[in-house]
Amino acid sequence: MEMPNFTPRLETVSKDRYKIKFMDDGYPGKDLGDTVACHPIYGIYVIRDYLFQYKKTKDINYQKAAIKVADAAIQRMERFKNSLVFWYKADSFFNSTSEAYYSGLTQAYYAEVLAQLYTSTKIDKYKEAAKKIYNSLKIPVSEGGVFHHSSKGPSIQEYPMSPNGYVLNGWLSAISSLKNYADLLQANDATVFWRENLNTVCRLLPLYDAPLFANSRYTLNGSSTIKINATRGNVELQEVNVNIPGEGMFELVVDSKKNYANYIDNNSVVQRGQKTFTKNHSALLSVLLSRFSYPEENEMIIRLVSNEASSLKIAILRPTYSPKINKPPQKYVSLEEIPIHKGENLVKVNIPWKHLDALATPTTFKQFGSKWHNVYHFIHINRLEEFYAITKDKRLLNYSKKWKKYVNSWKDLPLYKGLELKPYNKK
Numbered sequence: 052m053e054m055p056n057f058t059p060r061l062e063t064v065s066k067d068r069y070k071i072k073f074m075d076d077g078y079p080g081k082d083l084g085d086t087v088a089c090h091p092i093y094g095i096y097v098i099r100d101y102l103f104q105y106k107k108t109k110d111i112n113y114q115k116a117a118i119k120v121a122d123a124a125i126q127r128m129e130r131f132k133n134s135l136v137f138w139y140k141a142d143s144f145f146n147s148t149s150e151a152y153y154s155g156l157t158q159a160y161y162a163e164v165l166a167q168l169y170t171s172t173k174i175d176k177y178k179e180a181a182k183k184i185y186n187s188l189k190i191p192v193s194e195g196g197v198f199h200h201s202s203k204g205p206s207i208q209e210y211p212m213s214p215n216g217y218v219l220n221g222w223l224s225a226i227s228s229l230k231n232y233a234d235l236l237q238a239n240d241a242t243v244f245w246r247e248n249l250n251t252v253c254r255l256l257p258l259y260d261a262p263l264f265a266n267s268r269y270t271l272n273g274s275s276t277i278k279i280n281a282t283r284g285n286v287e288l289q290e291v292n293v294n295i296p297g298e299g300m301f302e303l304v305v306d307s308k309k310n311y312a313n314y315i316d317n318n319s320v321v322q323r324g325q326k327t328f329t330k331n332h333s334a335l336l337s338v339l340l341s342r343f344s345y346p347e348e349n350e351m352i353i354r355l356v357s358n359e360a361s362s363l364k365i366a367i368l369r370p371t372y373s374p375k376i377n378k379p380p381q382k383y384v385s386l387e388e389i390p391i392h393k394g395e396n397l398v399k400v401n402i403p404w405k406h407l408d409a410l411a412t413p414t415t416f417k418q419f420g421s422k423w424h425n426v427y428h429f430i431h432i433n434r435l436e437e438f439y440a441i442t443k444d445k446r447l448l449n450y451s452k453k454w455k456k457y458v459n460s461w462k463d464l465p466l467y468k469g470l471e472l473k474p475y476n477k478k
Contacts, residue, residue, distance in 0.1 A: 078123035094124035134187035155197035155207035159225035204251030223434035266413035
């Protein structure tokens, strides 16, 4: 069938950013020029759009188009344990990690939109698919899923990271979709689940506040590089861990460059059999730190063997923030110099928060046409207002008001000069 036009809003966003083009089975992919790639979340955008137009116009062609896209999306999903999952495959253009994963946000969106399609069509397969997709949100991270039960409550992980990312816009959007799914299908378990998740968000809201940047944070974790330098000779690195109080211990192993991961940079060390040594007295440790433990500090724990008495200098590449373009940090700051003796040593170093103001990146601005708009800060505000209207939880109201005041201050801050002060497409 010939697919009907999108609403003007989706048409504009597609032209500026999404570049939607239908694939042979009716699934909306992204036109990359030489190929059309499957993005798991695009099906949601198009189904929503067609269902909106069907509800508004009663034109059956919109409902048929929504069905076609939904069928193509379900066909591309795979069974995983007792669920249905749309994987971001390892070789996907849209997967910036090194392994296949599924997204808690994408799954929650599909649970909602297929529940909506069921209420529109009364076709049972969409209700059953929605339920199976919902089940995927209860599979623990340790089993390849997205459910993370932190020391402060349950959470849905948008994409796999260790320590957990707590990506705020994705988490809040997933909770919103779960609420709608629960209401549409009268799913009591889902109602309890979204409320528990929201309570965890509320407990963590102070950690997302970034007053130094008049902004909110996109996530609670962030990458940095720690450089260790032995003042005399090379040392053997037997075990390296980063400890995030309340979240756990995360081991660093030798690896090549990876996103959102803890590892020892393979180009910075020498490996001899099963042993790892510093190269030219030093090594680079890529660490994924987290604000989750605040005010307790993150801690590096290094077990090493030295052939002589020496000292170990430890420095961190201090994270920086740029609202438009992610500029890599340039400056190392010293953390500590620790004496080490001949033989085995256990080195522990805390990472002071004074070096980590920009860790857990404040929300940035995206380019739409010739203009730059902040997307996620406004999503944060809107979601907090949405849930305050439902729950009357004052924690949500307080931060929505505070973050709105930040927006009003942007016009006076050199950091945001030349950037748009309103959401994209907001008149």
